[in-house]
Amino acid sequence: MASYVDILKSEFPQIDSELFDYITGVLDSGGADFEDAEEVFEAVGGFLQEVSADAKNEDDIRDICLQMFNCLQLNNCHGRQQQVLLDAPVQLSQINAHATEIKDVQGIWMMKRPQNTTVDAKKLEKAEAKLKAKHERRNEKDSQKSSTPVVLEEASASQSSSKKEGRVDQSGKNRSYDIRIENFDVSFGERVLLQGADLSLSFGRRYGLIGRNGLGKTTLLKMLSSRSLRVPAHITILHVEQEVEGDHTKALDSVLQSDTVREELLSEERALNTRINSGTADGTESVRLSEIYAKLEEIEADKAPARASVILAGLGFTPRMQQQTTKEFSGGWRMRLALARALFARPDLLLLDEPTNMLDVRAILWLENYLQTWASTILVVSHDRNFLNAVVTDIVHLHTQRLDSYRGDYENxxxxxxxxxxxxxxxxxxxxxxxxxxxxxxxxxxxxxxxxxxxxxxxxxxxxLPELKPLEKETEVMLRFPDNFEKLSPPILQLDEVEFYYSLDQRLFTGLNLSADLDSRICIVGENGAGKTTVLKLLMGELTPINGVRQAHRNLKIGYFSQHHVDQLDLNVCSVELLANKFPGRPEEEYRHQLGRYGITGELATRPVASLSGGQKSRVAFAQMTMPCPNFYILDEPTNHLDMETIEALAKALNKFKGGVVLVSHDERLIRLVCRELWVCESGRVGRVDGGFDEYKHILHEQFRKEGYL
Known part of the structure; x- marks a missing residue:
């Protein structure tokens, strides 16, 4: 088949060489971008009509453009686009450096034509500009398609306040540490989370903020910590939400530095002593030094290292770990370090968002005991029912865009x-x-x-008569794990005398024995770093034992929920697209139905995953995990970010499920509702606790007493 160059020469033998170069340049550079023959005609048709010796009509020119378009398509399909071998490489940096001198360059192949050409120069420039604009639009469109960033909505807050309150606050006369915020609104993008709400926090009380996933609990904490909602200026606020930045600071020193008052006094003391010892003092230093020593004694600065060490130890940091630099810790341990800094700094208002997510059972029990003697105000978001019962004195319930307060713990x-x-x-x-x-x-x-x-x-x-509205009942959360599979005969899954280590000096397990079948409901507990997740990966076959044997039924189909499930989700797509990408070829209704089983319905299913709350992302992960219908589930911290209603629903779903379940969890409520066996992972072994969770708690309390933490 003739090329478009042959067609040009054949149909237009008298064509101007300048115009010939121009047209072939257009077709060379834009060949892959032309979508149809009409676009070829728009780019070069006008010029071809002008130079036609036999005065071809418009239809003839369109036919020729169609022939050239077909040639371009054929070349593109077979990868035989015309290439030009250069005599030497083009130095683009030199071209760029001399760009100001080369006035006539308008593009790689678009150049101003000499005035003696037979082509209409104005028409040529107009066509070039039109084609260039088209290329820019197409490139911009392609760029948007390939990497469209997810623009997340931002939260905002507004409230009504009197001028008198503002004046009192600015004057410094307000010395009350009670917080009362009246008639305020909080929005997230276009969604109204709170409207005309009131929040009262009395100093010295501990409040638990509860409510369904996605209603705005975390957003409310952020509005308070950023002071988007007016909190008296003299009240110090600390919100534990970001992990400590890793650097060369030791863990213990990082905690000590969080007490800024102590650090400033010690810094000033060192500076004054330097001046006195160097002989440059003017006599006032001694007086100021006495004042500093008095203040240091008043805040018990000498006891600070011991107090910081106790907090770190309670949260699981060994003496050796306390001397490690912060950059040596993983994200989870840096979050614990952030919590330790907040507990040590003792702010007037401490804001905690799901503090038990990063902790094991031992650390949770210690934190419960520590917070029971907290002197200032706490507002904590938590899904852990037992933690709330142990810690809080009041409950703030977020629902239907308002806040309701209740005295007492969660059960009350x-x-x-x-x-x-x-x-x-x-x-x-x-x-x-x-x-x-x-x-x-x-x-x-x-x-x-x-x-x-x-x-x-x-x-x-x-x-x-006051208009009373009917009660708006919260919809019941329903989860269901499909179990349309055949019963498997034992043994289903077991580890026999397994030995495993990542390195010779880090032997994790020796003589590990664990067996599970379709009736199993096993929970594995233990301190962070003891190897619980490693046990799960050995069970799944993701890790191979150094010695010993893993045995699994040939029809075993495992569903795995990772504690880092959010990292496994594509945050740039909606939930429906997520399932469609993971399990292609099914109707959209099936994806929506699957998501609906886990409470992701309607508009939620079409929002970017990045804009969902932590609990909603967990539900999407459940939907993804259960879609292939596994007959055995291995769940690693499945309750993180779930609200209490969803945890109850998860427990019911697991109890109804006809397959096997092995889970790692620190949530006492879930463990008591689901698990029939409790295994403790410690000291390189995994052993069963016959007394269940009560016996395990008793063992931990005895350890605390021996170590002096209680």
Missing amino acids: FIKTKEDRLKNQQREYEAQLQYRQHIQVFIDRFRYNANRAAQVQSKLKLLEK
């Missing part, structure tokens, strides 16, 4: 809430019945002249 909240809802329902039904009774009277005597005054009185009475 459940009881009080049920009683309050029953009373509201009775009040609503009684008023509804009373309204209906009055309405019957009005309807009966509406047209009776003798009763007109009474009807008017009844109408006014109806208008004055």
